[in-house]
Protein backbone atom coordinates (compact mmCIF):
# COMPACT_ATOMS: atom_id res chain seq x y z
CA UNK A 1 0.00 0.00 0.00
CA UNK A 2 1.32 3.45 -0.81
CA UNK A 3 2.41 5.09 2.45
CA UNK A 4 3.38 8.64 3.33
CA UNK A 5 6.42 8.92 0.99
CA UNK A 6 4.58 7.44 -1.99
CA UNK A 7 1.51 9.66 -1.58
CA UNK A 8 3.75 12.67 -0.89
CA UNK A 9 5.59 11.98 -4.16
CA UNK A 10 2.32 11.98 -6.09
CA UNK A 11 1.21 15.13 -4.27
CA UNK A 12 4.38 17.04 -5.15
CA UNK A 13 3.96 16.11 -8.81
CA UNK A 14 0.21 16.69 -9.05
CA UNK A 15 0.24 20.00 -7.20
CA UNK A 16 2.57 21.33 -9.87
CA UNK A 17 0.70 19.72 -12.78
CA UNK A 18 -2.91 20.31 -11.72
CA UNK A 19 -2.84 23.80 -10.24
CA UNK A 20 -5.37 26.00 -12.09
CA UNK A 21 -6.41 23.19 -14.42
CA UNK A 22 -10.14 23.08 -15.21
CA UNK A 23 -11.88 19.70 -15.27
CA UNK A 24 -13.78 19.49 -18.57
CA UNK A 25 -15.27 16.02 -18.13
CA UNK A 26 -15.07 12.90 -15.99
CA UNK A 27 -15.42 9.31 -17.19
CA UNK A 28 -16.78 6.96 -14.51
CA UNK A 29 -15.80 3.62 -16.00
CA UNK A 30 -16.24 1.84 -12.66
CA UNK A 31 -18.68 4.05 -10.75
CA UNK A 32 -18.35 2.10 -7.46
CA UNK A 33 -14.94 3.69 -6.89
CA UNK A 34 -16.71 7.02 -6.38
CA UNK A 35 -17.90 7.00 -2.77
CA UNK A 36 -20.30 9.92 -3.21
CA UNK A 37 -23.60 10.51 -4.96
CA UNK A 38 -22.57 10.16 -8.61
CA UNK A 39 -24.91 12.83 -9.96
CA UNK A 40 -23.79 15.40 -7.43
CA UNK A 41 -20.17 14.35 -7.97
CA UNK A 42 -20.31 15.00 -11.70
CA UNK A 43 -22.29 18.21 -11.31
CA UNK A 44 -19.82 19.76 -8.88
CA UNK A 45 -16.59 18.39 -10.34
CA UNK A 46 -17.13 19.17 -14.02
CA UNK A 47 -16.17 22.76 -14.73
CA UNK A 48 -14.33 23.19 -11.42
CA UNK A 49 -10.78 24.47 -11.27
CA UNK A 50 -8.20 22.73 -9.07
CA UNK A 51 -6.64 25.22 -6.68
CA UNK A 52 -4.25 23.06 -4.74
CA UNK A 53 -3.26 19.43 -4.07
CA UNK A 54 -2.16 18.34 -0.62
CA UNK A 55 -1.69 15.23 1.49
CA UNK A 56 -2.79 14.14 4.95
CA UNK A 57 -1.70 10.69 6.19
CA UNK A 58 -2.11 8.43 3.13
CA UNK A 59 -4.89 10.44 1.51
CA UNK A 60 -4.60 13.00 -1.25
CA UNK A 61 -6.86 16.05 -1.35
CA UNK A 62 -7.61 18.40 -4.24
CA UNK A 63 -9.17 21.75 -3.38
CA UNK A 64 -11.68 22.89 -6.01
CA UNK A 65 -12.62 26.50 -6.67
CA UNK A 66 -16.31 25.79 -5.95
CA UNK A 67 -15.47 25.17 -2.28
CA UNK A 68 -15.61 21.37 -2.52
CA UNK A 69 -12.73 18.91 -2.25
CA UNK A 70 -11.81 15.70 -4.02
CA UNK A 71 -10.39 13.16 -1.58
CA UNK A 72 -8.51 10.11 -2.90
CA UNK A 73 -7.36 6.99 -1.08
CA UNK A 74 -5.16 4.70 -3.16
CA UNK A 75 -5.48 1.79 -0.69
CA UNK A 76 -3.54 -1.27 -1.95
CA UNK A 77 -3.01 -0.73 -5.65
CA UNK A 78 -4.40 2.68 -6.63
CA UNK A 79 -2.48 4.88 -9.05
CA UNK A 80 -3.00 8.49 -10.13
CA UNK A 81 -1.24 9.01 -13.43
CA UNK A 82 -1.13 12.26 -15.31
CA UNK A 83 -0.61 12.54 -19.03
CA UNK A 84 -0.06 15.73 -20.94
CA UNK A 85 -1.82 15.98 -24.27
CA UNK A 86 1.59 16.30 -25.92
CA UNK A 87 2.85 13.11 -24.29
CA UNK A 88 0.02 10.57 -24.59
CA UNK A 89 1.95 7.31 -24.45
CA UNK A 90 -0.90 5.05 -25.43
CA UNK A 91 -0.44 3.15 -22.14
CA UNK A 92 -3.56 4.73 -20.66
CA UNK A 93 -6.40 4.28 -20.23
CA UNK A 94 -5.84 0.59 -19.55
CA UNK A 95 -8.34 -1.90 -18.17
CA UNK A 96 -7.67 -0.65 -14.63
CA UNK A 97 -8.34 3.00 -15.48
CA UNK A 98 -11.63 3.19 -13.60
CA UNK A 99 -11.99 6.97 -13.44
CA UNK A 100 -10.59 9.45 -15.95
CA UNK A 101 -10.45 13.22 -15.46
CA UNK A 102 -10.17 15.16 -18.71
CA UNK A 103 -8.87 18.71 -18.44
CA UNK A 104 -9.68 21.68 -20.66
CA UNK A 105 -6.09 21.63 -21.90
CA UNK A 106 -6.53 18.08 -23.19
CA UNK A 107 -4.35 16.64 -20.42
CA UNK A 108 -5.78 13.64 -18.55
CA UNK A 109 -5.57 12.13 -15.08
CA UNK A 110 -6.13 8.38 -14.76
CA UNK A 111 -7.24 6.79 -11.50
CA UNK A 112 -6.16 3.18 -12.01
CA UNK A 113 -6.77 0.44 -9.49
CA UNK A 114 -6.09 -3.25 -10.02
CA UNK A 115 -7.64 -4.44 -6.74
CA UNK A 116 -10.40 -1.80 -6.67
CA UNK A 117 -10.14 -0.98 -2.94
CA UNK A 118 -9.20 2.65 -3.64
CA UNK A 119 -11.77 5.41 -3.77
CA UNK A 120 -12.50 9.05 -4.46
CA UNK A 121 -15.03 11.18 -2.61
CA UNK A 122 -16.36 14.66 -3.12
CA UNK A 123 -16.68 16.42 0.23
CA UNK A 124 -17.65 19.82 1.60
CA UNK A 125 -15.27 21.92 3.70
CA UNK A 126 -16.91 20.64 6.89
CA UNK A 127 -16.71 17.01 5.86
CA UNK A 128 -13.06 17.52 4.96
CA UNK A 129 -12.36 18.96 8.39
CA UNK A 130 -13.75 15.80 9.98
CA UNK A 131 -11.68 13.55 7.70
CA UNK A 132 -8.47 15.43 8.48
CA UNK A 133 -9.10 15.04 12.21
CA UNK A 134 -9.25 11.24 12.00
CA UNK A 135 -5.45 11.04 11.94
CA UNK A 136 -2.65 11.53 14.42
CA UNK A 137 0.20 13.99 13.88
CA UNK A 138 2.21 14.08 10.67
CA UNK A 139 5.66 12.61 11.46
CA UNK A 140 7.44 15.12 9.21
CA UNK A 141 5.63 18.20 10.49
CA UNK A 142 8.02 20.83 11.88
CA UNK A 143 6.18 20.90 15.20
CA UNK A 144 6.23 17.12 15.63
CA UNK A 145 8.80 16.98 18.41
CA UNK A 146 10.48 14.01 20.04
CA UNK A 147 8.46 14.72 23.20
CA UNK A 148 5.20 14.38 21.28
CA UNK A 149 6.37 11.13 19.70
CA UNK A 150 7.52 9.74 23.04
CA UNK A 151 4.31 10.69 24.85
CA UNK A 152 2.17 8.91 22.26
CA UNK A 153 3.95 5.55 22.35
CA UNK A 154 5.88 5.15 25.60
CA UNK A 155 2.82 4.51 27.83
CA UNK A 156 1.35 1.80 25.55
CA UNK A 157 1.51 -1.83 26.62
CA UNK A 158 1.44 -3.53 23.21
CA UNK A 159 4.05 -4.24 20.52
CA UNK A 160 5.66 -1.13 19.02
CA UNK A 161 5.52 -1.88 15.32
CA UNK A 162 1.73 -2.27 14.94
CA UNK A 163 1.36 0.88 17.08
CA UNK A 164 3.49 2.89 14.65
CA UNK A 165 1.03 1.93 11.91
CA UNK A 166 -2.08 3.07 13.84
CA UNK A 167 -3.25 6.09 11.88
CA UNK A 168 -4.91 7.67 14.92
CA UNK A 169 -1.53 7.78 16.71
CA UNK A 170 0.70 8.68 13.78
CA UNK A 171 -0.31 9.58 10.22
CA UNK A 172 0.94 7.91 7.06
CA UNK A 173 3.23 5.18 8.39
CA UNK A 174 2.45 1.65 7.20
CA UNK A 175 4.09 -1.75 7.08
CA UNK A 176 7.13 -0.78 5.02
CA UNK A 177 8.32 2.24 6.98
CA UNK A 178 7.37 0.88 10.42
CA UNK A 179 9.52 -2.20 9.72
CA UNK A 180 12.41 -0.11 8.40
CA UNK A 181 12.30 2.36 11.30
CA UNK A 182 12.41 -0.46 13.88
CA UNK A 183 15.43 -1.99 12.13
CA UNK A 184 17.23 1.35 11.94
CA UNK A 185 16.65 1.89 15.68
CA UNK A 186 17.68 -1.68 16.61
CA UNK A 187 14.28 -2.42 18.16
CA UNK A 188 12.39 -5.67 17.54
CA UNK A 189 8.93 -5.05 16.05
CA UNK A 190 7.46 -7.20 18.83
CA UNK A 191 8.94 -5.17 21.71
CA UNK A 192 6.34 -3.78 24.10
CA UNK A 193 6.16 -0.02 23.71
CA UNK A 194 6.43 0.59 27.47
CA UNK A 195 9.63 -1.51 27.67
CA UNK A 196 11.56 0.66 25.22
CA UNK A 197 14.05 3.09 26.76
CA UNK A 198 13.99 6.85 26.21
CA UNK A 199 17.29 6.60 24.37
CA UNK A 200 15.87 3.96 22.03
CA UNK A 201 12.81 6.11 21.45
CA UNK A 202 15.06 8.99 20.49
CA UNK A 203 16.72 6.76 17.92
CA UNK A 204 13.38 5.48 16.63
CA UNK A 205 12.08 9.02 16.21
CA UNK A 206 15.19 10.09 14.30
CA UNK A 207 15.22 6.93 12.18
CA UNK A 208 11.58 7.21 11.21
CA UNK A 209 11.88 10.83 10.09
CA UNK A 210 15.16 10.24 8.30
CA UNK A 211 13.80 7.22 6.39
CA UNK A 212 10.55 8.95 5.41
CA UNK A 213 12.44 11.99 4.08
CA UNK A 214 14.90 9.82 2.18
CA UNK A 215 12.04 7.74 0.70
CA UNK A 216 10.37 10.91 -0.61
CA UNK A 217 13.66 11.85 -2.32
CA UNK A 218 13.71 8.40 -3.92
CA UNK A 219 10.04 8.72 -4.93
CA UNK A 220 8.90 5.83 -2.76
CA UNK A 221 8.79 2.05 -2.94
CA UNK A 222 7.21 0.39 -5.95
CA UNK A 223 5.79 -2.58 -4.07
CA UNK A 224 2.48 -3.97 -5.34
CA UNK A 225 2.11 -1.85 -8.44
CA UNK A 226 2.80 1.63 -7.16
CA UNK A 227 3.75 4.22 -9.76
CA UNK A 228 4.17 7.95 -9.29
CA UNK A 229 2.00 10.53 -11.05
CA UNK A 230 4.28 10.43 -14.09
CA UNK A 231 3.88 6.65 -14.39
CA UNK A 232 7.41 5.97 -13.09
CA UNK A 233 8.53 3.49 -10.43
CA UNK A 234 10.09 4.77 -7.21
CA UNK A 235 13.70 3.84 -6.41
CA UNK A 236 13.36 3.29 -2.69
CA UNK A 237 13.03 -0.50 -2.86
CA UNK A 238 16.78 -1.00 -3.29
CA UNK A 239 17.45 0.92 -0.07
CA UNK A 240 15.13 -1.22 2.08
CA UNK A 241 16.98 -3.11 4.80
CA UNK A 242 14.33 -5.56 6.01
CA UNK A 243 10.92 -5.06 4.42
CA UNK A 244 10.13 -7.86 1.96
CA UNK A 245 13.56 -9.46 2.52
CA UNK A 246 12.72 -12.55 4.64
CA UNK A 247 15.38 -15.23 4.11
CA UNK A 248 17.85 -12.78 2.59
CA UNK A 249 21.05 -11.61 4.27
CA UNK A 250 20.99 -8.64 6.61
CA UNK A 251 22.86 -5.81 4.88
CA UNK A 252 24.50 -4.92 8.20
CA UNK A 253 25.47 -8.23 9.85
CA UNK A 254 24.84 -11.01 7.31
CA UNK A 255 22.26 -12.90 9.41
CA UNK A 256 19.05 -14.07 7.80
CA UNK A 257 16.19 -11.59 7.86
CA UNK A 258 13.18 -13.10 9.63
CA UNK A 259 9.49 -12.35 9.43
CA UNK A 260 6.72 -12.55 12.00
CA UNK A 261 2.95 -12.12 11.77
CA UNK A 262 1.60 -9.33 13.94
CA UNK A 263 -2.15 -9.22 13.60
CA UNK A 264 -2.82 -9.56 9.89
CA UNK A 265 0.48 -7.97 8.83
CA UNK A 266 3.95 -9.43 8.34
CA UNK A 267 6.84 -7.65 10.02
CA UNK A 268 10.43 -8.09 8.91
CA UNK A 269 13.46 -7.88 11.20
CA UNK A 270 17.04 -8.96 11.80
CA UNK A 271 17.28 -11.15 14.93
CA UNK A 272 20.86 -9.99 15.55
CA UNK A 273 20.65 -6.25 14.85
CA UNK A 274 17.36 -5.78 16.69
CA UNK A 275 16.67 -6.56 20.33
Ligand SMILES: [Zn+2]
Nearest residue numbers: 250253270273
Ligand atom coordinates in the same frame (compact mmCIF):
# COMPACT_ATOMS: atom_id res chain seq x y z
ZN1 LIG B 1 21.56 -7.73 11.07
